[in-house]
Amino acid sequence: MLLKDSARFAFHAINAHRMRSFLTLLGIAVGIAAVILLTSIGEGVHQFVLSEFTQFGTNVIGIAPGKVKTGGQPPSGIPTTARLLTMEDAQSLKQLPQVTAASPMVWGNSEVEGNGRLRRSTIYGVDADFTHVFSAKVQIGSSLPREGEGSSRAFVVLGSKLRNELFGNKNPLGARVRIGGLHFRVIGVMAPKGQFLGIDLDDTAYIPAQRAMELYNREGLTKIHVIYAEGASSTTVAEAVRKRLTLRHGHEDFTITTQEDMLNTLSNILDVLTMAVGALGGISLLVGGVGIVTIMTISVAERTNEVGLLMALGARRSTVLGLFLSESVILAAVGGAFGLLLGAGLAQTLRFALPKLPVHTPWSFAVGAILMSAVIGLLAGVMPARSAARLDPIEALRAE
Amino acid sequence: MADASPSLISLLGIERTFLLGDSKVHALRDVNLQITPGEYIAVMGPSGSGKSTLLNMIGLLDRPDAGTYLLENRDVTTLEPDELAKVRSERIGFIFQSFHLVPRLTAAANIELPLILSGMPAGERSKRVAQALKEYGLNERANHRPNELSGGQRQRVAIARATILRPAVLLADEPTGNLDRATGEEVVRLLEALNAQGMTLIVVTHDQALGARAKRQIRMEDGAVVSDVMNSTGTHP
Ligand SMILES: Nc1ncnc2c1ncn2[C@@H]1O[C@H](COP(=O)(O)OP(=O)(O)O)[C@@H](O)[C@H]1O
Ligand SMILES: [Mg+2]
Numbered sequence: 001m002l003l004k005d006s007a008r009f010a011f012h013a014i015n016a017h018r019m020r021s022f023l024t025l026l027g028i029a030v031g032i033a034a035v036i037l038l039t040s041i042g043e044g045v046h047q048f049v050l051s052e053f054t055q056f057g058t059n060v061i062g063i064a065p066g067k068v069k070t071g072g073q074p075p076s077g078i079p080t081t082a083r084l085l086t087m088e089d090a091q092s093l094k095q096l097p098q099v100t101a102a103s104p105m106v107w108g109n110s111e112v113e114g115n116g117r118l119r120r121s122t123i124y125g126v127d128a129d130f131t132h133v134f135s136a137k138v139q140i141g142s143s144l145p146r147e148g149e150g151s152s153r154a155f156v157v158l159g160s161k162l163r164n165e166l167f168g169n170k171n172p173l174g175a176r177v178r179i180g181g182l183h184f185r186v187i188g189v190m191a192p193k194g195q196f197l198g199i200d201l202d203d204t205a206y207i208p209a210q211r212a213m214e215l216y217n218r219e220g221l222t223k224i225h226v227i228y229a230e231g232a233s234s235t236t237v238a239e240a241v242r243k244r245l246t247l248r249h250g251h252e253d254f255t256i257t258t259q260e261d262m263l264n265t266l267s268n269i270l271d272v273l274t275m276a277v278g279a280l281g282g283i284s285l286l287v288g289g290v291g292i293v294t295i296m297t298i299s300v301a302e303r304t305n306e307v308g309l310l311m312a313l314g315a316r317r318s319t320v321l322g323l324f325l326s327e328s329v330i331l332a333a334v335g336g337a338f339g340l341l342l343g344a345g346l347a348q349t350l351r352f353a354l355p356k357l358p359v360h361t362p363w364s365f366a367v368g369a370i371l372m373s374a375v376i377g378l379l380a381g382v383m384p385a386r387s388a389a390r391l392d393p394i395e396a397l398r399a400e
Numbered sequence: 401m402a403d404a405s406p407s408l409i410s411l412l413g414i415e416r417t418f419l420l421g422d423s424k425v426h427a428l429r430d431v432n433l434q435i436t437p438g439e440y441i442a443v444m445g446p447s448g449s450g451k452s453t454l455l456n457m458i459g460l461l462d463r464p465d466a467g468t469y470l471l472e473n474r475d476v477t478t479l480e481p482d483e484l485a486k487v488r489s490e491r492i493g494f495i496f497q498s499f500h501l502v503p504r505l506t507a508a509a510n511i512e513l514p515l516i517l518s519g520m521p522a523g524e525r526s527k528r529v530a531q532a533l534k535e536y537g538l539n540e541r542a543n544h545r546p547n548e549l550s551g552g553q554r555q556r557v558a559i560a561r562a563t564i565l566r567p568a569v570l571l572a573d574e575p576t577g578n579l580d581r582a583t584g585e586e587v588v589r590l591l592e593a594l595n596a597q598g599m600t601l602i603v604v605t606h607d608q609a610l611g612a613r614a615k616r617q618i619r620m621e622d623g624a625v626v627s628d629v630m631n632s633t634g635t636h637p
Contacts, residue, residue, distance in 0.1 A: 001516060001517050001518075001519055002516075002519055002521070005516045005522075009516070012504060012505070013504065016504035305500060306502055308500075309500045309502070310513070310517065311461070311485070311488075312459065312461060312488065312494045312500075313488070313489065313494070313513055313514045313517055313561070314485050314486065314488040314489020314490070314492075314514060314517050314518065315485060315489075315517045316481070316482050316485040317481060317482075317485075318482070319485075319517065393461045394456050394461050394462055397461075397496065397500065
């Protein structure tokens with residue numbers, strides 16, 4: 001029997017019971033729709049989170065003071081002498097091969113007063129390299145001056161939002177602002193940058209790190225960010241950073257996190273999340289599959305006579321098996337296609353209704369959904385189809 | 401029937417028992433039959449005497465527990481299931497008392513079934529089906545489903561389906577059992593016409609008058625062939 005004819009015969013049989021076939025494939029459709037919708041949301045969140053983190057570029061290595069270890073007092077009673085990260089450490093890292101920028105960072109929250117207005121903003125203590133770390137551009141004026149040109153002079157570069165809030169349309173360049181108890185002169189304004197995980201990156205002020213340590217009464221840096229050349233290996237650069245700082249500090253009293261490691265970890269977590277919600281949808285798919293088993297079992301019982309006849313007319317057992325398998329595969333695949341439309345449609349609707357919720361349906365999911373439903377049809381059909389193929393033709397012909 | 405005639409069907413010491421609960425039912429006991437091509441045979445006997453079992457055996461739907469069955473001089477008792485299916489498809493035509501038409505398929509589609517199962521391409525099929533519809537006077541009914549057909553028409557569809565691949569043997573198990581006398585007569589004439597064209601015809605019947613029309617009559621009782629006679633008054637010389 002030709003494959004085309006098997007499919008046509010199976011389709012005919014499905015069509016002969018339109019209502020119950022429709023309800024059966026609806027079970028699969030709802031399952032596939034649930035999987036598509038949930039994984040689309042999962043994938044959307046995945047892409048959203050990753051893009052949030054990669055907006056600073058992916059070739060970043062972060063160094064934080066202290067090594068992740070058991071906290072509290074050492075049992076000996078002698079305090080550990082973990083050295084702080086210093087401006088000199090940052091300067092030293094700038095000299096490493098492949099490293100294109102290294103910016104110290106100290107941050108805090110302070111009131112900023114200028115043009116007679118007052119606003120609480122995030123203050124970043126940085127150096128001239130900070131534009132690399134934030135992948136940000138100076139819109140007007142200039143960035144903080146480099147080391148040796150007086151990097152700790154009381155200059156400030158304003159984030160675009162802070163500038164608007166304090167100065168409106170007035171030219172802020174050269175104006176004096178007070179941050180906490182210190183006075184600064186505005187030398188530049190950053191281009192708008194947007195948000196990072198809900199934090200406004202424009203409601204900021206960038207001042208020299210030395211000044212920020214003064215402001216927040218800190219002796220060391222909160223962090224150092226190292227940017228390396230595109231194409232360089234993150235592990236090589238991280239290793240070089242580790243060697244240099246260990247040499248300077250005497251031992252490893254800092255923690256290195258490469259952006260690449262972090263993104264990979266994050267991506268893995270998000271993948272697991274997507275799979276988990278997909279598995280949740282898979283439960284309804286399972287129910288749909290059971291529906292197919294049920295309806296095919298009923299169908300075989302109803303058509304016992306027909307099976308006997310087909311065998312009397314010269315059908316092989318494998319032909320009978322193929323006919324019933326085609327039937328369940330067609331049911332499931334049509335249900336899958338239907339569910340795909342339903343799921344993708346719901347995902348699109350969700351995108352319009354809740355533009356904030358990231359939803360993304362990749363093509364691979366669509367193809368996967370159809371394949372998955374066909375496989376479900378195959379699995380669901382095996383048991384009933386085998387029982388049909390194993391029927392004794394004489395008994396089958398006598399059944400009534 | 402000269403001894404020199406080639407043998408179509410040769411049954412030697414065929415035995416078939418069924419288990420019904422704890423008891424054994426001897427459906428066929430030591431059946432020996434020689435059937436030559438083109439014969440017209442009526443199988444008669446009381447209900448439960450093994451007539452259907454014999455027909456199923458000849459039609460390769462059943463296997464004997466003992467004995468040898470040669471179909472066209474080939475031992476078919478040892479064939480694989482797929483080979484049996486092929487022989488059934490090419491050499492055997494079945495006609496049943498209850499017609500066994502597929503209810504969702506039209507008359508034409510029912511007739512087409514054996515062609516589809518044999519893997520014939522669609523173009524060739526439609527030619528053959530059109531021809532069969534014409535031969536059996538079913539042109540008007542081609543697109544009707546079985547429930548829209550009369551009993552006689554249904555059995556004609558079933559005969560068209562059984563003969564569309566020109567089998568060597570036509571096996572009819574009480575083909576007129578569900579039909580009124582006139583319609584049954586019509587169906588029998590149709591079968592006899594096919595026999596006249598050379599197809600071997602074996603009919604199981606309860607109807608004495610019908611059985612008397614066959615050239616050879618086999619009587620069965622309790623699974624055994626009790627008489628096997630040539631009838632000089634058969635409709636065919
Ligand atoms: N599949 C079966 N299982 C058990 N017993 C059977 C089966 N088929 C037939 N028989 C028994 O075999 C005997 C012959 O049956 P059958 O050939 O149908 O008789 P007939 O067609 O002459 O009425 C009967 O006693 C019947 O009950
Ligand atoms: Mg019978």
